[in-house]
């Protein structure tokens with residue numbers, strides 16, 4: 544049901560590989576991962592009465608412009624996470640939509656840019672005294688030297704990629720030799736600069752947020768690592784995130800974070816809002832923390848336009864907060880519409 548919202552023409556932008564088939568019949572959960580988000584958004588918005596078209600784009604802007612001029616959508620549902628295969632170009636697509644004056648869902652280009660580099664967001668937040676892991680950045684070709692202020696163990700990641708690309712058990716290093724090895728791995732195999740961060744032992748918490756100026760923080764969510772092999776670091780590797788069989792075997796689950804004191808919940812809530820404001824995030828985002836055994840939440844990463852497929856963190860947290868999946872998507876649409884109105 545459309546509810547209070549009028550019927551909209553919605554153009555869903557996504558990567559061609561994310562374009563969903565008509566039905567999920569005959570596909571395994573693992574196979575569905577690539578296009579599940581597109582499928583859930585498309586089918587839910589159609590069932591709600593909206594007129595929805597889907598457009599796969601990757602190398603050309605012209606099809607976007609043509610479709611917008613010909614069909615005149617009320618809003619673009621922006622599920623694009625890259626352009627020319629480059630994750631950092633997501634902000635340019637949002638900028639383009641802004642320049643051609645079409646309302647779009649999710650984060651504005653400045654927020655996308657500020658949240659993107661795993662170093663930049665931490666620099667901005669530490670100015671506001673928000674706890675972040677200490678770190679060093681290693682551009683490609685630079686010799687790997689560990690600054691004295693940075694103790695071991697460290698975790699080595701790509702500076703700019705997400706979806707745990709390049710993150711495995713070996714990412715956590717406890718010697719200078721392993722640090723150099725892993726930085727070289729990121730430079731050569733992932734092809735980006737590397738960041739080495741102080742490894743924060745503790746629980747993994749995710750906080751979903753909806754809103755432009757007024758922010759609604761959803762209940763704190765936790766990734767539970769189940770029974771990883773002996774001696775494994777409890778981190779969200781690519782395997783932990785995307786290997787369905789492995790998740791089942793190891794009992795890896797996500798759900799509401801239990802046993803947080805009301806004070807800590809309130810602290811995380813406030814921190815999350817300050818982070819969203821500092822990084823100029825709007826629309827919908829998810830802020831990731833590591834909670835130390837002493838109860839200090841460290842900022843790890845901000846994810847503007849996070850995963851919103853059914854049964855993933857964002858949607859589950861919304862449902863837990865009394866918002867149906869359908870209502871959540873309508874909210875994302877109306878946030879896109881109201882931002883465009885404000886800009887005029």
Ligand SMILES: Nc1ncnc2c1ncn2[C@@H]1O[C@H](COP(=O)(O)OP(=O)(O)O)[C@@H](O)[C@H]1O
Pocket residue numbers: 661676698700704705706707708710740741742743744747777778779780831833843844
């Ligand atoms: N400084 C850190 N301390 C402890 N664990 C970390 C740290 N940085 C990243 N991780 C682990 O690695 C995962 C992926 O890192 P993240 O920076 O979120 O990259 P991505 O953008 O690929 O998701 C996190 O969810 C967390 O489990």
Ligand SMILES: [Mg+2]
Pocket residue numbers: 706707831844
């Ligand atoms: Mg992450």
